[in-house]
Amino acid sequence: MALETPPGYRAFDEASLPGHLAGIEAARAVLGGDPSGWRAFEVGDGNLNLVFIVEGPDGDLCVKQALPYVRLVGESWPLPLSRAFFEHEAASIQARHAPAYVPRLHHYDPTHFLIVMERLRPHVIVRQGMIAGRVYPDFARHMADYAARTLFFTSDLAMRAEEKKAMTATFCGNSALCRITEDLIFTDPYTVSERNRWTSPQLDARAAQIRDDDALKAAASRLKLAFLAEAQALLHGDLHTGSIMATEDETRVIDPEFAFVGPIGFDVGKLIGNLLLSHFAQAGHEAEPRGRDGYRAWILETVEAFWNGFSETFRGLWRENRTGDAFPPSLLQGQAFEAAQGAYMARLFAESLGFAGCSMIRRTLGLAHNADLERIEDPNLRAACEGRVLDLAVALVKNAHALGAIEEVTARARAIEAQGRDRAA
Template sequence: MAKHASFDALTTETLALRLGGLEALVERLGPDRSAWKVREVGDGNLNLVFIVEGPKGAAVVKQALPYVRLVGESWPLPLKRSFFEYHALVRQEARAGKGSVPAIYHFDEAQALIVMEYLSPHVILRKALIEGRELPRIANDLGLFAARTLFRGSDLHMTARERKADLALFAGNVELCDITENLVFTDPYFEAELNRHTPALDPLVAELRADRDLKVEAQRLKHLFAANAETLLHGDLHTGSIMVTEDDTRVIDPEFAFYGPMAFDVGMLLANFWMSFFSQAGHEQEGSRASMRGYLLRTVSDLWSVFRAEFSWLWRTERTGMLYADSLFEKRGDALGAEQALDGVLHSLWQDLLGFAGVEIHRRILGLAHNADFETIADEALRARCEAKALRFGRHLVVNRCRIHSVDEVNGLALLIEKETRA
């Protein structure tokens, strides 16, 4: 395995030997490290992830590598991203509530590793959606998580001094921001070296890459992403960063955390439900997915509704930061003025999230890092048909986001595209 200064990457063979003295692991697994069973389960793009099981229980050990795992050592990355992930998880738990993220047992900055709670019988949400599972809690849980973390990490809630100190701490996550800035907002719209797509999409891809309106809007969204440090973002909030059971939802993997626009996390999250919707035709080998399609669109609608309601409640009860001070509104007997300001904030957030959702859809089909919703469709022609629907949908969101007024309009467009392409 790769070495980086005093850093040593763990393996299934060395983990018990090297971490056998850690109180966090001994307490949960048992003191006899020879009885520990270690397996590497990391299937992501960046890191090593181990499940360690012992006579008493289990834990997860996640370790950053000094390069992008998906590409190899030709693409170096700083180990400090584990530092940002650790601090993001601590803040997310404080802001969204205990049980919203995995519990952290130990952090080793030098070895870029985090020991955390083993979530079982949880599965990755994306996998559950591919299997056609209609989970009852995710819209509520994720709407609350997004509203609470985004509001409470912003100048709407935090004191100016506290937020600026936090902003300074996360400002060092430069390399992972650079990945997002390039892989999400730029690379999909030209012939970047690491891009890939289903070959049958060639004509549509050429059309999108020649689309001046689309490219200009994508760069406006990149400008917003880079320049608008509104709140602490998860930075990679998609259905592969969420673990679920029927009655529990946990958000994981916030190593892309930084201060950016509130709408980015929400847009990325909703985009992944819309992509799941368009992928369903590729997963109908064992029967119709009509019910699943309806469930996914309801989830989008309910999630946005929960987000709006919780964000509005926090605005009215926890608006203690430097922005929209109550000394200008409620304390002067002008609660209506505060509500007018809230409407404006939510309206801007809505328009921006639609744009971010559109570029997220494009990068997942045309860029380097694809998602399993489409990739697990073995029939290449069928996969291309599903992806083409999503690409057209994403283009509409990016270019027309300022003229779309409700989530029902967006879901109606998704249904229209799905029906037209099936006709």
């Protein structure tokens, strides 16, 4: 099967890419010298696209190109090239609101669905860093700032309704990428699906229990409806630790190709869920039992600092920028405005925890798993970690509204980890 592509499109490789970039002024300006000396290396370890590093005498670049299918699977799973357009659109908007936390964009090529951007070096994918037990002291602060800025400034709290609706209309076109989330996160893990997989037989009973839990499935269905219908702000759409590159001092968010206008809690919750998942995975990566107790503590502090920092920054931005159509300043001031903010954040907190739980369940029982858990070779140990992920995740999806503060979530994570350890001992 050969998938149809628009006129002029071709997928580049290491040999053909430099010649194409030679025609792009922004690339020449960064790489310098004679294009015949440029070298391209395909480095894509993601699931969907081609990713190249290109080196020239004066500098280097990252080039990302969409394929008409899911790279990991092949032509049997087509996926629109337009995802590159949406990624570039979203990245441009995010760069406007949070320039410190996104790679610099140099060029978008609409014929080849190709983005030319800053090569991040020596930044490492945070998921890999966390598997290695690396501490990122400013990660929580940076991500709180990134999330608060990108989400607040694209919401009805900051935008005029006309501009917000125009942005919403644009990103409605990214429906194929949304479909992946709708199916893989909110549906498959709760039902029998060929796409699901889990550590078997260890988790067979647990997976069946989840498929039989009506209250859980009703809560997941409500969250799916929110994902489908709550057009609150422009989301990154896939904000897990694999979409963040960092050094000790810097944090950069990449890959917003799942961007769309959706519920704010989905971005916030996906990051919290992936951090909590990393917490429970540490038992599979420590050199001796409890060898990473300090690292686990850092992760939970990071979860707390991320939510609390996000909440505080979001509220601060809102106080200072009452430029949108929602919650007009002519109606609410002073104490009344603070109270309305509090109610808004409480609702957002509960929804974020629900989305966090969904993203943890899908990484344990669904199609796409995380290296955090996948790299644990001993299946019994891995299943023990995954069981703890599921314990917390189910509580988050079902009982998010009963949790009043992020410290209650981290306390529960600590308790589940301790109980699991005691059971294993």
